[in-house]
Amino acid sequence: MDASALLETIKSKHPKTLLGSQDRFGVLEVSVDRTGLVDVARTLRDEPELAFEMLIDIVSIDYSQYPEWRGDRFGLTYLFKSLAKGHRLQVKVLLPEDAPSVNTLCQLWANANHLEREAFDQMGIRFVSHPNLKRILNHHEFIGHPLRKDYPITQRQWLSASQSLMDEMEPRLKEKGYT
Amino acid sequence: MRTEPQAPFESSQGLNSPRPKDKRELVYVNIGPSHPATHGALRTFCALDGETIVAAVMEQGYLHRGFEKDCESHTFQQVIPYTDRLNYVSAMINNVGFCKAVERMLHLTIPDRAAYIRVVVSELNRIIDHQVCVAANLLDMGALTNFWYFFNAREKVYDILEKLCGARLTSSYTRIGGMARDVYPQFADEVKAVLKSVEQSLGDVLKLVEKNRIFLDRTRDVCPISKERAIAYGWTGPTLRASGVEYDLRKVEPYYHYEDFKFEVPVGTKGDIYDRIFVRLYEMEESIRIIHQALDKMPQGPVMSDDKRVALPPKQQTYGNIEGLMNHFKIIMHGICPEPGEIYDATEAANGELGFTIVSDGSKNPYRVKCRPPCFMNFAAFTELIEGSMVADAIIALGSINIIAGELDR
Numbered sequence: 047m048d049a050s051a052l053l054e055t056i057k058s059k060h061p062k063t064l065l066g067s068q069d070r071f072g073v074l075e076v077s078v079d080r081t082g083l084v085d086v087a088r089t090l091r092d093e094p095e096l097a098f099e100m101l102i103d104i105v106s107i108d109y110s111q112y113p114e115w116r117g118d119r120f121g122l123t124y125l126f127k128s129l130a131k132g133h134r135l136q137v138k139v140l141l142p143e144d145a146p147s148v149n150t151l152c153q154l155w156a157n158a159n160h161l162e163r164e165a166f167d168q169m170g171i172r173f174v175s176h177p178n179l180k181r182i183l184n185h186h187e188f189i190g191h192p193l194r195k196d197y198p199i200t201q202r203q204w205l206s207a208s209q210s211l212m213d214e215m216e217p218r219l220k221e222k223g224y225t
Numbered sequence: 226m227r228t229e230p231q232a233p234f235e236s237s238q239g240l241n242s243p244r245p246k247d248k249r250e251l252v253y254v255n256i257g258p259s260h261p262a263t264h265g266a267l268r269t270f271c272a273l274d275g276e277t278i279v280a281a282v283m284e285q286g287y288l289h290r291g292f293e294k295d296c297e298s299h300t301f302q303q304v305i306p307y308t309d310r311l312n313y314v315s316a317m318i319n320n321v322g323f324c325k326a327v328e329r330m331l332h333l334t335i336p337d338r339a340a341y342i343r344v345v346v347s348e349l350n351r352i353i354d355h356q357v358c359v360a361a362n363l364l365d366m367g368a369l370t371n372f373w374y375f376f377n378a379r380e381k382v383y384d385i386l387e388k389l390c391g392a393r394l395t396s397s398y399t400r401i402g403g404m405a406r407d408v409y410p411q412f413a414d415e416v417k418a419v420l421k422s423v424e425q426s427l428g429d430v431l432k433l434v435e436k437n438r439i440f441l442d443r444t445r446d447v448c449p450i451s452k453e454r455a456i457a458y459g460w461t462g463p464t465l466r467a468s469g470v471e472y473d474l475r476k477v478e479p480y481y482h483y484e485d486f487k488f489e490v491p492v493g494t495k496g497d498i499y500d501r502i503f504v505r506l507y508e509m510e511e512s513i514r515i516i517h518q519a520l521d522k523m524p525q526g527p528v529m530s531d532d533k534r535v536a537l538p539p540k541q542q543t544y545g546n547i548e549g550l551m552n553h554f555k556i557i558m559h560g561i562c563p564e565p566g567e568i569y570d571a572t573e574a575a576n577g578e579l580g581f582t583i584v585s586d587g588s589k590n591p592y593r594v595k596c597r598p599p600c601f602m603n604f605a606a607f608t609e610l611i612e613g614s615m616v617a618d619a620i621i622a623l624g625s626i627n628i629i630a631g632e633l634d635r
Binding site: 071105108221 | 246247248251253268270272279280281282284285286289291293294295297298329330454456457458459470472477565566567568569570571578580582584586587592593595597601602604605606608609612634635
């Protein structure tokens with residue numbers, strides 16, 4: 047499906063959530079309101095003619111130093127790929143500086159769990175209802191979010207304690223029926 | 226500690242077990258973060274019932290160096306050496322992946338010869354990546370000989386890579402707009418000779434494993450993942466193809482004339498360790514086919530674009546006229562400046578879809594770079610993969626999904 051047909055299909059399903067669209071070097075990018083992200087994402091995955099089975103990546107961007115930027119400070123770009131149809135799509139959500147939060151997509155794509163943890167860790171985006179929103183690349187004692195533009199690249203931190211991981215193990219065991 | 230002896234595999238039969246499941250009876254073991262069998266600094270924390278892993282969680286980040294943050298304070302050209310350090314087993318594919326994304330951002334077409342060289346070095350790197358992965362994977366099963374067979378041939382490939390760019394692992398062979406330098410005169414002949422030893426090593430390894438009872442018992446139906454789960458986890462590359470999905474960017478979104486080369490995409494059926502190993506082995510054969518075709522078709526001509534936005538002028542012009550001097554000065558001092566915009570560009574790397582999202586604000590430094598390492602998605606599925614299996618199987622499952630800590634943690 048080409049970009050205009052994709053846009054029409056999404057528009058017909060979610061006329062109110064869709065805020066705009068843009069061409070990103072041959073790939074359609076749609077901006078959606080953050081409250082409607084999960085609904086749009088579910089449509090993208092489950093609608094047979096869209097069939098975006100795969101969540102490729104979640105990119106967090108801090109626009110605070112972007113020249114002539116007037117939108118909200120943070121941006122999330124969700125990259126989708128449809129194996130059956132062959133097309134790609136990007137979904138952009140903008141999040142305000144004071145409350146950079148959005149609903150999780152963990153229930154729709156299994157890899158959203160780790161990708162959202164990375165966006166939280168690196169950029170400080172909160173994912174509401176995420177089952178295990180903790181740091182993934184940086185050390186658990188790390189303070190701040192390194193990919194924010196106001197985090198100085200030279201700033202180092204003393205990190206020493208290792209984590210027991212029992213906080214993740216306990217719920218996992220409970221799922222398996224251990225008490 | 227147990228009070229009474231227990232039949233093996235009891236816990237894996239789950240509901241048949243009459244005793245209530247008591248987590249105090251489990252043994253908790255860390256595999257890694259610093260263990261030879263993890264092939265990198267990865268930590269898996271397991272709860273064991275006997276030899277069986279009943280639950281596992283993992284921790285990554287031990288090799289996190291802030292690649293993405295570093296990119297923001299370097300020029301586009303300066304990022305290239307950092308990409309070597311992502312997947313250091315197939316560094317040139319990372320070079321190609323990053324440069325391809327920036328070139329698309331600049332609407333720049335590289336000379337045909339450069340594209341063919343990129344295909345040849347990418348496929349050579351795919352071969353050595355698969356060799357390392359399969360050799361280490363077999364080593365984890367105790368099959369040491371294969372390791373020597375593969376590493377002998379791999380060393381010969383590295384000799385060629387070293388002749389091309391001066392380094393074995395940290396190649397930085399591409400530039401935005403083409404290649405750092407042309408190949409040397411005997412390149413094609415030497416590559417063909419090396420491919421013979423690669424084929425030889427492949428034959429030797431196949432002879433050792435193909436009908437080997439121990440190998441078959443250790444790998445078949447061990448730690449499988451279904452097509453649907455692999456897709457849900459965003460698996461790409463050989464690990465996804467092992468689950469039976471014929472998805473290869475070289476076929477579905479071809480670049481650098483891949484559509485003109487004749488090659489097959491091997492797929493598995495069950496997505497178990499056996500399939501993941503054999504998809505890689507057969508892919509090596511296909512890479513050999515591609516390299517032969519690319520070497521035969523490789524045109525003459527420049528290997529670097531003459532586009533003034535990216536290429537330094539010839540030295541006579543830099544020293545001979547003011548335009549050349551200014552052009553040189555602009556590229557050295559002001560760098561390469563793509564128009565403001567955002568791009569996602571994907572390359573079929575040795576272990577899957579290697580993607581770079583680049584945000585440009587029109588300056589010489591990228592505003593934001595996000596790397597999509599293929600093994601990040603593989604590792605996300607790792608606990609699901611190993612729960613219910615034995616510790617020894619978890620080790621080879623880890624080897625079979627080819628986790629490269631350099632790109633996993635960036």
